[in-house]
Every structure is written in structure tokens, then in C-alpha cells.
Amino acid sequence: MEPWKLYALAAAVFAGLVSVVAKAGLASLGADVGLLVRTAFVFGFVLLNVFLWTGRAPAAEALRQADARSVGLLAFAALLTALSWIC
Numbered sequence: 896m897e898p899w900k901l902y903a904l905a906a907a908v909f910a911g912l913v914s915v916v917a918k919a920g921l922a923s924l925g926a927d928v929g930l931l932v933r934t935a936f937v938f939g940f941v942l943l944n945v946f947l948w949t950g951r952a953p954a955a956e957a958l959r960q961a962d963a964r965s966v967g968l969l970a971f972a973a974l975l976t977a978l979s980w981i982c
Contacts, residue, residue, distance in 0.1 A: 930980055 921929045945954050 927981075934980075
């Protein structure tokens with residue numbers, strides 16, 4: 896099987912598990928606080944992933960070389976993501 900198919904399958908399984916696990920995690924928290932906790936952990940895991948796979952210097956260099964349009968579009972995508980999660 897091609898690697899991208901395995902990644903797609905794994906992504907689908909993980910995405911399906913998110914709802915179940917998050918619902919159980921919200922037993923003693925409100926939805927907004929639960930979203931805050933989840934988002935903080937996602938940020939940490941993504942940051943760790945970037946440094947493990949690329950190293951600190953290449954990641955910093957990539958950010959320095961990014962153009963304003965790309966960063967702006969990613970910021971807008973983040974805003975849309977946050978709005979979709981909140982709604």
C-alpha cells in the first residue's frame with residue numbers, strides 16, 4: 896500500500912476518535928475551557944513535531960523566509976478553524 900494511503904487511513908481513524916475522547920474529557924469542563932486545553936496541547940505537540948523533524952534552526956529560518964501573504968493566509972485559516980470549532 897502506498898504511504899499516503901496509510902497516512903490518510905490513520906488520519907481518518909484519529910479524527911474519528913477525537914470526538915469520542917473529547918466528549919469524555921468534557922465531563923468536568925465546559926466546552927470553551929475544553930477547547931482551550933485541547934488547543935494548548937495541539938500547539939505543544941505540533942511545536943515538538945516541528946523541532947523533532949526539522950530542528951530548531953531550519954524551522955526558524957523557514958519562518959524568517961516566509962512571505963507576508965503566506966503567513967496572512969495561514970493566520971486567516973487559523974481564525975476560520977477557531978470559528979468552526981467554537982460553532
